[in-house]
Amino acid sequence: MQLFVIQRILGLLLMLFSITILTPVPVSIFYQDGAMMPFLVAFLVTLVTGAVFWFPVRGHRSDLRVRDGFVVVVMFWTVLGVFGALPFLLSGQPSISITDSIFESMSGLTTTGATVISGLDTLPRSILFYRQQLQWLGGMGIIVLAVAVLPMLGIGGMQLYRAETPGPMKDNKLTPRITETAKALWYIYLTLTIACGLAYWAAGMNAFDAVAHAFSTVAIGGFSTHDLSMGYFFAEAPLVEVVAIVFMFLSGINFALHFLAWRRHGPRAYFVDTEFKVYAAILLIAAIVTSAYLYWTATFESPGEAALRGVFQAVSIGTTTGFTVAEYHTWPGILPIMLLMMSFIGGCAGSTGGGMKVIRVVMLIKQGAREILRLVHPSAHIPVKVGNKALTDRVMEAVWGFFSLYVVCFCIMSLILVATGLDFVTAFSAVAACMNNLGPGLGDVGSNYTSVNDVAKWVLCFAMLLGRLEIFTLLVLLTPAFWRK
Template sequence: MHFAVIARVLGVLLMIFSMTLLLPIVVSLWFNDHNYMTFLWGFAVAFSAGVAIWLPVYRSKADLRTRDGFLITALFWLVLATFGAVPLFFSNGLDLSVTDAFFESVSGLTTTGATVITGLDTLPPSILFYRQQLQWFGGIGIIVIAVAILPMLGIGGMQLYRAEAPGPVKDNKLTPRITETAKALFTMYLVFTFSCALAYKIAGMNWFEAICHAFSTIANGGFSTHDASILHYESPAIMMICTVFMLIAGVNFALHFFVWREKSITHYVADAELKFYLTWIVIGSVITVAYLASSKTFSLHDSFYLGIFNFVSTMTTAGFASNYSSFPSFLPYLLFLFAFLGGCAGSTGGGMKNIRVLLLYKQGMREIHRLIHPNAVISVKVGKITVPDRVIEAVWGFFAMYVVSFAAMFMVLMATGLDLRTAFSAVGACITNLGPGMGEVAAHYGDINSPAKWVLCFAMLLGRLEVFTLLVLLTPAFWRR
C-alpha cells in the first residue's frame, strides 16, 4: 500500500470538494438567507483538513495499484461524507444530531435521497441548494468511479467494461486514464443537467428550483426542495420531463459518450444492457399503470402519469416523491423489487445494475441448457461479446454478497426494534440507493433509532461502492503485504 500517495490524492480531492461549498455561499448571499457563515465554516474546515492531509506528503509519487484503488475509493466517500455533514450539523435552521447530519450527507453523496429532514418548504435556499448539489457531485463521482475505476479493480464483473472505457488504457496505472475519462464524462453530465434544468424552467419552475431538481434528477438522487417533491408542482409536464431525464441518467454514461463523440446512435441500438433496461421499464410501467387503472386507485389519466413516473422513479432508484408505498396490493413490492434491478452500469442509477442481472439470467438459462445437454459447450454472450467465465463468477460473487449483506443488516435492524416492513424496506431502499422505503420510512427516516441510521449509512455506502469495495477492506488478507 502506498499510504503517502493515497493521503496525497485524498487531500487534493478534499480540497476540491471544499471548493464546492462556496456555491451555497453564493446562493445564500443571492437570496440573503443569512446562512452563508455555515458554509464558510464548512469550507474552512474541509479545506484546512485537505491541506493538512496533503502537505506532509505532497512530494510523494508512486504508480497506484489496484489495492490502493480500493482504499482510495472507500476513503474518498467516507471522508467526503464526513466533511459534507459539517455544514448540515452547524446550520441554524436544521438542528440535526451528529447521526442525522452524517446520514443526510451520506444519503446525498451516494444519491440515495433518504432524508431525515422534514419541512423542506420553509428551509433557507442555501441549505436546499446544498443538499441538491451533494447529490449532483455524488452522481458524477459515482459515474467516474464506475466507468474508470471499478473496471480496473475488477469488482463484481465490471472488468467486462475494461476495454470500453473512454480515455487511453494503461493497465494498472490509474491516474492518467482517470483524468481523461473524468473530463469526458463530466462534459456529458453537464450537458444533460443543463438540458434538464432548461426543460424544467420551460415547464414552469423558476430557475432556482429548475437547477435544484435538475441536479437531483440527473444524479437519480431524489432530493427535492419540497416535502411533496416533484408532485408538489401537480404538473404532468414536469413529471414527464423528470421521467425522461431519470431514464437518461440511468443509462451508462460511457455509452452516451460514444454516441456523442461518434454522432451515431448505433451504440445505443447495439447495447444489450440498454435493451434489457428499457424492456423492463416498459413491462413494469405497463403493469403498474394497468393495475392502478383497473383497481380504480386513480383515474385513467392519473394512473398513466403516476404509474409511469413512479415505476421509472423506483427502478432507476431516483426515488422521487415515491408514493409507491401507498399503492395497493403487491404493487409496492413489485416496484421495490425493480429497484434491485436498478440502472445500467456506469449510470447514476443504483441497484445491482441491469448488466449483472442480465448476466445472471443468461447464466441461469445456460445451467438449464446444460442440464438438458450435459456435454454441450455453451457460452454466455452479451450482444456479440462472449463473456468470460471469470466475469460471470465475479457477478455471482457480487449477487451472493449483496443477498448476505441484505440479510445481515435486516437482522440487525430488527434487533434495534424496527418492525418487519420498515426494516426490510429500509435496508432495501438504502442498499439499492433508492431512498424512500415503506412503513416508518415511507416519507422520511427521521423517526427511526440512531443505531439503525448508522447501519443504513453503511448500507448506502455498500450499495454505492458495489459491495466488494467495502467488503474487501474488512478482510485481513487485504492488509497483509
C-alpha cells in the first residue's frame, strides 16, 4: 500500500473539489439571497485541508496500483461527502444538524435524491443550485473527471477508473487511452445536460429551474428546487414532464452506446444492443401497466393525465431518477410496490442510473434458464450469451457474487433500520431507495427522510455509497485479505 501516493492524490482531488464549491457564489450575488458566506468558508476549509494533505508528500510520484485505486475511490467519496456537507451545515437556511448535512451531501453526490430538507421553495437560490450541482458532479463520477485531469499532474488514472466502475463491462474503453475515454464521457454528459436545460426552458421552466433540473435529470438524481418536485410544473407546463421522460430515458442508457451512435452517425448501435432492448422493454411495459391501472382505478379521471403521470413515474422510478409528479407511494394496489421493485433493476451499465443494472439482471435470468436446461440435458454444454457473445464463467461468477452480496447487505441494513424503531415498510423501502440510488421510498420516507432517526440515516448513507460504488469497491476494503502485504 502506497500511503504517501494515496495521500497526495486525495489532497489534489480535494483541492479540485474546493473549486466547485465556489460556483454557487455568483448565483448568490445575482439573486442577492445573502447565502454567499457559507460557500466561501467551505471553499477555504476544503482547499486548506487538501493542501495540508498534498504539500508534505508532493514529491512522492509513482504508479498507482489497483489496490491503491480502491482506497482512493472509497476515501475520496467518503471525504467528499463530509466536505460537501459544509455549506448545508454553515448556512442558516436550512438549519440542519451535522448528520442531516452529511446525509444531504451524500445523497446528492451519489445521485440518490433522498432529502431531509423541506420548504425548498423558500430556500436561497444558491443553496438550491448547490444541491443540484452535487448531483451533476456525482452523476458521471467526479473520479472520471479527475481521470481526465490528473494525467496533466503526473498521475495515471486507469486504476481509479477501474475502481470507480467495477461492473461486468468495466474493461471496455471507448478509446485506447483512459484520458480520452473520460473526456468522451464528459463531452456526451455535458451535451445531454445543455440539451436538457434548453428543452426545459423551451417547455416553460424559467432559466434557473431549467439549469437546476437539467443537472439532476441527466445525473439521474431526482433533486428538485420545489417541494412538489416535477408536480410543481404539471398544471402550467405539462410539456416539462415530456422533456423529463425523454432525458431520463436517454440518461439511463449506457453512455458507450451514445458514443458509438455519435461516432457511427446513426442509431443502429442502440437496436443491436441486448441490454438497451431489455431496458426499453421493461420501461415500456411498466409505463403501460401504470397508466392503465391509474385510469382503471379512477386515480386520475382524464385518460391523458393518467397516461402522462403513469409514464412519467414509471420512467422516473425505473431509471432510479426519483422525480415525482404525485405522491406515488399513496397510489392504489400494487403500483407503489411494483415501481419500487423496478428500481432494483435500474438503468444500464455505464449510465448514471442506479440499481443492479439491466445487464446483470439479464445475465442472472439467462443463467437461471441455463440451470433449468441442465436438469433436462445434464451433459450438454450450454453457454450463456449476451447478443452473440458467450460469457466466460469468470463474468458469471462475478455477477452471482454481486447479487449474493447485494441481497445479504440489503437484508442486514433492513434489519438494523427496523431495530432502530422504523416500521417494516419504511425500513425496507428506505434501504431499497438508498441502495438503488433512487430517493423516494414508501411509508414515512415517501416524501422525505426528515422523520428518520440519526442511526438509520448513517446506515442509509452507507447504503448510498454501497450502491454508488456497486458493492465490491466498498466491501473489498473490509476484507482482511485486502490489507495483507
